[in-house]
Amino acid sequence: xxxxxxxxxQVMLDxxxxxxxxxxxxxxxxxxxxxxxxxxLDNPRxxxxxxxxxxxxxxxxxxxxxxxxxxxxxxxxxxxxxxELRLIVAALKLNNDLERIxxxxxxxxxxxxxxxxxxxxxxxxxxxxxxxxxxxxxxxSLGALIFRNVDMxxxxxxxxxxxxxxxxxxxxxxxxxxxxxxxxVGPGLQFVLATRHLERIADHATNIAEDIIFWVRGxxxxxxxxxxxxxxxxxxxxxxxxxxxxxxxxxxxxxxxRNTDDxxxx
Amino acid sequence: xxxxxxxxxQVMLDxxxxxxxxxxxxxxxxxxxxxxxxxxLDNPRxxxxxxxxxxxxxxxxxxxxxxxxxxxxxxxxxxxxxxELRLIVAALKLNNDLERIxxxxxxxxxxxxxxxxxxxxxxxxxxxxxxxxxxxxxxxSLGALIFRNVDMxxxxxxxxxxxxxxxxxxxxxxxxxxxxxxxxVGPGLQFVLATRHLERIADHATNIAEDIIFWVRGxxxxxxxxxxxxxxxxxxxxxxxxxxxxxxxxxxxxxxxRNTDDxxxx
Numbered sequence: 466x467x468x469x470x471x472x473x474x475q476v477m478l479d480x481x482x483x484x485x486x487x488x489x490x491x492x493x494x495x496x497x498x499x500x501x502x503x504x505x506l507d508n509p510r511x512x513x514x515x516x517x518x519x520x521x522x523x524x525x526x527x528x529x530x531x532x533x534x535x536x537x538x539x540x541x542x543x544x545x546x547x548x549e550l551r552l553i554v555a556a557l558k559l560n561n562d563l564e565r566i567x568x569x570x571x572x573x574x575x576x577x578x579x580x581x582x583x584x585x586x587x588x589x590x591x592x593x594x595x596x597x598x599x600x601x602x603x604x605x606s607l608g609a610l611i612f613r614n615v616d617m618x619x620x621x622x623x624x625x626x627x628x629x630x631x632x633x634x635x636x637x638x639x640x641x642x643x644x645x646x647x648x649x650v651g652p653g654l655q656f657v658l659a660t661r662h663l664e665r666i667a668d669h670a671t672n673i674a675e676d677i678i679f680w681v682r683g684x685x686x687x688x689x690x691x692x693x694x695x696x697x698x699x700x701x702x703x704x705x706x707x708x709x710x711x712x713x714x715x716x717x718x719x720x721x722x723r724n725t726d727d728x729x730x731x
Numbered sequence: 732x733x734x735x736x737x738x739x740x741q742v743m744l745d746x747x748x749x750x751x752x753x754x755x756x757x758x759x760x761x762x763x764x765x766x767x768x769x770x771x772l773d774n775p776r777x778x779x780x781x782x783x784x785x786x787x788x789x790x791x792x793x794x795x796x797x798x799x800x801x802x803x804x805x806x807x808x809x810x811x812x813x814x815e816l817r818l819i820v821a822a823l824k825l826n827n828d829l830e831r832i833x834x835x836x837x838x839x840x841x842x843x844x845x846x847x848x849x850x851x852x853x854x855x856x857x858x859x860x861x862x863x864x865x866x867x868x869x870x871x872s873l874g875a876l877i878f879r880n881v882d883m884x885x886x887x888x889x890x891x892x893x894x895x896x897x898x899x900x901x902x903x904x905x906x907x908x909x910x911x912x913x914x915x916v917g918p919g920l921q922f923v924l925a926t927r928h929l930e931r932i933a934d935h936a937t938n939i940a941e942d943i944i945f946w947v948r949g950x951x952x953x954x955x956x957x958x959x960x961x962x963x964x965x966x967x968x969x970x971x972x973x974x975x976x977x978x979x980x981x982x983x984x985x986x987x988x989r990n991t992d993d994x995x996x997x
Contacts, residue, residue, distance in 0.1 A: 483996070484996055488996075501771070523954075526954040528996065530951055530953060535949070541810075541813070542810075543809050544808075544809035544810065550807060557823060558823070558827070561827065636920075641918060642915070644914075647911070649912045649918065650906060651910070654906060654909075657924075658923075661924070675816075684795055687792070688792040690796070729752075730749070
């Protein structure tokens with residue numbers, strides 16, 4: 466490949482990365498509005514938040530299409546170094562997960578619209594820490610994307626269980642209250658659905674973290690595979706130093722070839 | 732590219748297609764067991780179905796990883812004719828949607844396990860037609876994959892609203908019943924969650940249909956774009972003749988280039 470073509474390819478890869486970061490920021494902004502809205506159902510100052518989430522959705526959808534087209538345009542140009550190919554494949558996947566987080570922000574905003582019309586709606590006490598946990602997972606997974614940071618991605622993978630436990634606790638508590646107080650059935654159903662949306666946002670943050678580990682390290686850690694020894698150091702509070710240290714490094718590991726294909730596809 | 736390399740590439744593409752079809756069949760089988768199980772809660776002969784769904788999940792997860800690895804291995808080999816590149820990109824996406832339908836079959840099976848322990852569980856009357864609609868959408872989307880058939884894919888895109896209407900009707904009816912009869916809160920919650928799983932299976936069938944239209948026609952029809960004039964003929968009952976006529980044809984359309992990128996990413 467001549468120098469001009471290679472330069473052009475590099476510009477297109479940078480553009481892909483910029484698109485992804487821009488989409489990630491828009492999706493996070495939509496999600497944060499939905500999360501703020503569901504924790505402040507009585508506050509007149511947050512009444513406009515669901516509408517803002519609905520307005521962001523078509524823009525996120527457009528971004529998804531543009532990113533996919535851009536990634537496919539890159540693939541059309543032929544062969545790439547291994548880490549660049551992995552970035553393009555990861556971009557296709559990340560793009561999809563980001564768009565779905567945007568969809569789930571819309572679903573949450575729909576729950577808020579219903580709940581705001583229900584005088585008996587009382588925010589479940591575990592919803593506040595559950596929302597914080599989900600917000601942190603998404604923030605960390607997008608940080609992992611922006612800083613290309615495997616440690617941040619690994620932290621996300623370790624947080625998924627916490628969200629599931631909050632979901633189960635809220636479910637049990639709402640079930641009890643709905644059974645004893647019929648006027649709580651309406652809001653209770655909305656809160657149970659909202660916790661499922663939150664759980665799925667956390668799942669997509671997990672997918673994003675997995676895609677980043679694949680991109681940076683060439684390892685497929687989905688379904689709990691190969692998580693051991695992923696960290697460059699023991700888990701620690703995230704700091705700016707931590708981020709810098711692990712950013713922009715690349716590794717030559719590739720997924721070890723396996724011979725199980727014939728066993729599975731029978 | 733020399734003849735041997737080209738032949739090898741063709742074999743790998745055929746293998747990719749075979750893997751996808753095999754995964755699609757496994758996922759459909761898991762889903763059908765979950766659907767049969769939720770419609771026969773009192774039947775002792777279907778008590779083993781949820782366990783069978785749980786057993787299929789790890790196999791589906793393995794298939795997902797093998798297909799992704801195979802598609803990426805293909806991409807590493809360099810440049811492809813346009814329709815082959817689209818098949819590989821579509822495979823990455825289809826693979827993801829298939830795996831998620833497998834996950835949702837597990838979620839449905841979990842609902843069945845809970846419901847079977849509840850003596851007051853009565854199957855909502857709209858659940859039977861809702862399950863039929865979802866089953867038909869998945870069957871049609873997988874048919875579109877196997878026969879490379881855009882008409883079948885278009886039929887799937889047209890069915891999504893029906894499923895959403897059943898979901899809303901079941902929700903309203905369950906809300907009423909749970910409010911008036913407290914002992915129905917437990918089963919009602921499970922049925923409401925089950926309809927959300929069904930709705931999401933239908934969403935993934937829609938994604939699969941969109942991916943097939945992208946693969947065969949090079950058109951991105953997500954988010955309702957460019958659906959006009961997609962059919963080769965007016966909607967009709969599916970017949971073997973219909974399938975044969977549209978199978979294995981390819982078109983040279985590509986997504987028209989647009990200049991909106993700068994407007995969206997600001």
